[in-house]
Every structure is written in structure tokens, then in C-alpha cells.
Amino acid sequence: MHDPRIIVALDFPSAEDALLLVRKLNPDLCRLKVGKELFTAAGPQLIEKLTHQGFEVFLDLKFHDIPNTVASACKAAANLGVWMINVHALGGRKMLTAARDAIPQGSATKLIAVTLLTSMDQSDITDIGLQGSPEQIVLRLAQLTNDCGLDGVVCSALEAAQLRQHFGTEFCLVTPGIRPADGHVNDQKRITTPQQAILNGASYLVIGRPITQASDPLLMCQQLNSKILTAIAGLHLEIGKH
Known part of the structure; x- marks a missing residue:
């Protein structure tokens, strides 16, 4: 089955700008x-x-509210027919479970959780009073997300190896x-x-x-x-060796 790995972030201020890119x-x-x-x-x-144009959509609204409100929002998003939605793992167990239960049985919509935003580093974590390193917090929140039966998490690629394992x-x-090897860092820390x-x-x-600013x-x-x-392919080769 066809499963594109790239998700293009449509970070545009208007539908017109977004659709202009999407046509390409x-x-x-x-x-x-x-x-x-x-x-x-929009x-x-x-x-x-x-x-309508055949694209699967990740609705990245990072719901974080009381369980009932998040459940209703997830249900509404699933009814829009989106491929994926997300919530904040920091919303806690009751909220994550309510979100999971709100997506209708048999719905193709995936539900994932945000652990820590990739713009956050140790000083940000200290400011808000979370304990541990970013890696420890991400693992703890990913474990909670998994325990609550969600499909996965948003994580920095640097954390992916540990989480995959x-x-x-x-x-x-x-x-x-x-970012491609020659790309600019912009505002992401990791x-x-x-x-x-x-x-x-x-x-x-x-x-x-x-992608969006490429010629x-x-x-x-x-x-x-x-x-x-x-x-x-390299990954499959590597797995085959073990």
C-alpha cells in the first residue's frame, strides 16, 4: 500500500497561498x-x-484541554476525514484516553501525541518546572501515550532511535x-x-x-x-544482517 513518508508543512497565512503550493x-x-x-x-x-485533491492531511492543532473538550475536538477532526490528528501528552492520562475513545471505531484517523516541542531545550524545561533531561521527559510522555493506546508521538529525530528501540x-x-544537509536551521533547536x-x-x-520555499x-x-x-533500503539491509 502506498504510504508517503514526507508530510509537507503548509505554514501559510491563507488558503490561497497554501493551495498555490499544493497545486505543484x-x-x-x-x-x-x-x-x-x-x-x-482557512x-x-x-x-x-x-x-478532494487526493491528499491525506495531518491536522496539527495539538489539542490540550480538559478531557471532554479534547474528546469532542478529536471527534470533529475525525469527521473531517483527516489522516492524522495530535494532542499534547502533557494533558495527562485521562485526556489521552478520552481522545483515543472519541475517534470512532474503524476510523482511519491516526491519533498521536506531542511530547516536548522541538523548540524547547533544557533551559525551557527548567523554567516550567519539569524534572529530568529532554530525553527522559520525552520517553516518559511517550510511554504514557503508548499506555493510553494512541498510535504514536511527535518527536525530534534525535529521540527517534531511543523511542523506536x-x-x-x-x-x-x-x-x-x-532539513536537507544544506538547509538552514531556522528556529528549531533539535x-x-x-x-x-x-x-x-x-x-x-x-x-x-x-520544500515550500524551493524553486x-x-x-x-x-x-x-x-x-x-x-x-x-539501507535499513532493511541492516535488519537483514542481524
Whole structure:
């Protein structure tokens, strides 16, 4: 079954800008991520347009509220027909379980949790009073997410190796902060290349500016995909040796 590993982050202020880019992409090569800015500006109508064009959508709204509210939001998102939605693991066990239970039986919508935002480093963690290193907190929150029956987590590619080892092959790892080897760092603290992310065990890679600001977004998508496929082949070769 066809399963594109790239999720293109549509970080645009309006539906027009997003759709302009999407026309240049191919749903066989990527999925799309709609976050808070674009969803607030364009709403569910945009999700409908994107799915109409054959794209699977990751609705990245990171729900974090009382269990009942989050459950209702997840249900509404699943009814939009999105491929994936996310919540904050810091919302706790009751909220995570309510979110999981709100997605109708047989729905194709995946539910994952955000552990720590990739922009956060040790000083941010100390500021908000969380105990432990980023790695320890991520593992603890991923364990909670897994215990509550969610499909996986958003994590930095640097954490993917440890999580993949810990949770096995079925647990879904979605990694933002991906830049091609020659890319710019921008505002992400913890970043890595597409090949390295796959080798670390990432399931899906969220890639924004390297694709959305490329002179030829489709070509960039194709090039990144071939690097990813090479990395996957290398991974299978490596597993075969053991």
C-alpha cells in the first residue's frame, strides 16, 4: 500500500497561498500538514479542498484541554476525514484516553501525541518546572501515550532511535525539524537530515521550508523521497544482517 513518508508543512497565512503550493505537489509523494495559523485562517473548508485533491492531511492543532473538550475536538477532526490528528501528552492520562475513545471505531484517523516541542531545550524545561533531561521527559510522555493506546508521538529525530528501540516497529514516530544537509536551521533547536531521521527510526518526516520555499517544490519532494527510499533500503539491509 502506498504510504508517503514526507508530510509537507503548509505554514501559510491563507488558503490561497497554501493551495498555490499544493497545486505543484503530488499526493503520491507527500501528505500535508495544516497547523494552527492556516486552520484558524482557512478552516475546515480548506481540509475539504485538500482531501478532494487526493491528499491525506495531518491536522496539527495539538489539542490540550480538559478531557471532554479534547474528546469532542478529536471527534470533529475525525469527521473531517483527516489522516492524522495530535494532542499534547502533557494533558495527562485521562485526556489521552478520552481522545483515543472519541475517534470512532474503524476510523482511519491516526491519533498521536506531542511530547516536548522541538523548540524547547533544557533551559525551557527548567523554567516550567519539569524534572529530568529532554530525553527522559520525552520517553516518559511517550510511554504514557503508548499506555493510553494512541498510535504514536511527535518527536525530534534525535529521540527517534531511543523511542523506536523502546516501543517496537508499530509505534508511529513523526519527526519535525527535518532539513536537507544544506538547509538552514531556522528556529528549531533539535534538527537532522531526512536520511538520518529514517535511519533513526522515524515513520514520517515533517518538512516545511525546504520544500515550500524551493524553486521547484515537486522536484525537491522527488529528490527527498529518493534519499528516504535509499535510507529505508539501507535499513532493511541492516535488519537483514542481524
